[in-house]
Amino acid sequence: MNAKVCSTIDIRNEPSQLNNLQGCRIVNGILYFVLMDNFTYLDFDGFSFPNLIEVTEYVVLFRVIGLTTLRTLFPNLAFIGGKKLLTKEKYSAALTIFDMPDLTEVRCKCRKI
Numbered sequence: 001m002n003a004k005v006c007s008t009i010d011i012r013n014e015p016s017q018l019n020n021l022q023g024c025r026i027v028n029g030i031l032y033f034v035l036m037d038n039f040t041y042l043d044f045d046g047f048s049f050p051n052l053i054e055v056t057e058y059v060v061l062f063r064v065i066g067l068t069t070l071r072t073l074f075p076n077l078a079f080i081g082g083k084k085l086l087t088k089e090k091y092s093a094a095l096t097i098f099d100m101p102d103l104t105e106v107r108c109k110c111r112k113i
Helices: 015-021
Strands: 004-012 024-036 059-064 086-088 091-093 095-098
Touching (some): 004 015, 015 024
Parallel strands (some): 004 024, 059 095
Antiparallel strands (some): 086 091
16 A cells, blocks of 8 residues: 555645645645635545544644535544644544534544544
């Protein structure tokens, strides 16, 4: 397997940016998946990252229009968080999902969030 450890990944503006996750087994840092307007679920078809099992800090999903599920995108993601959490005032989180109108399923094999 050609899996690797990747540093923080910022995926934004269009689904093709997801290719930055290709081959990553661990994201040693943060995974941002943000600001994709005017897309449909078809634009996310064909993207799947079964090698990705861990994000060591946190994951932010914000305003990704057309994304309906995380199940097929990250089918083996088992761990999120630990080293550092997203912190805002009294709020801390390893997984933040905000303004995702088409997301109907989060389903994750996560053993730790």
